[in-house]
Amino acid sequence: MLQITAAIRIPESELSERFIRSPGPGGQNVNKVATAVQLSFDVARSPSLPEDVRRRLNGLAGRRIDGDGVLTIEAHRFRTRERNREDARERLADLIRQAAHRPKPRIATRPTRGSKERRLASKKLRAQVKQTRSRRTTED
Structure with missing residues (x-):
């Protein structure tokens, strides 16, 4: 069971892992042992x-999620x-925590009179x- 938040838990049966050869560090084992993991x-x-x-x-998720909805x-x-x-x-877990965070809705505000005046003055x-x-002077 992967605990994300108090309300969100993902059971092991929903996760699938595949081990592949790693392009990263591995020393002499890098070409023999599949140490990298693809978690789906x-x-x-x-x-x-x-x-x-x-x-x-x-x-x-961006490009980490395919057309079938598999991350x-x-x-x-x-x-x-x-x-x-x-x-x-x-x-x-971090990615799901970010998605679980509900963004604060933006409240539309109007510019103040002072900010309008400053903008026009700078223009x-x-x-x-x-x-x-x-x-150009035409005194030449």
């Missing part, structure tokens, strides 16, 4: 995720399978500067 999680069909979290996760995380930072496995699970000043640059 089916976001689209998971009963563990609320609908709003699923929607935000689709946006956050794949590759971990090959460490030399051992166990550390890479923990790393992939932690990255998945006038800039226009004057440009106008003085373009004036």
Whole structure:
């Protein structure tokens, strides 16, 4: 069971792992032992995720999620399978935690009178500067 938040838990049966050869560190074992892990999680069909979290996760995952709604995380930072496995699970948990955080709705506000006046004053000043640059004298 992967505990994400107090309300969100993902059972082991929803996660699938595949071990592959790692492009990262590994010493002499790098060409012999499959230490990198590909962790897959089916976001689209998971009963563990609320609908709003699923929607935000689709946006956050970017290219890590395929057309079928399967999120794949590759971990090959460490030399051992166990550390890479923990790393992939932690990255998945962090991504879901970010998606679980409901963004604060923006409240539309209008600019203050002072800010409007300052903006117009700076525009006038800039226009004057440009106008003085373009004036040519015909005394030649």
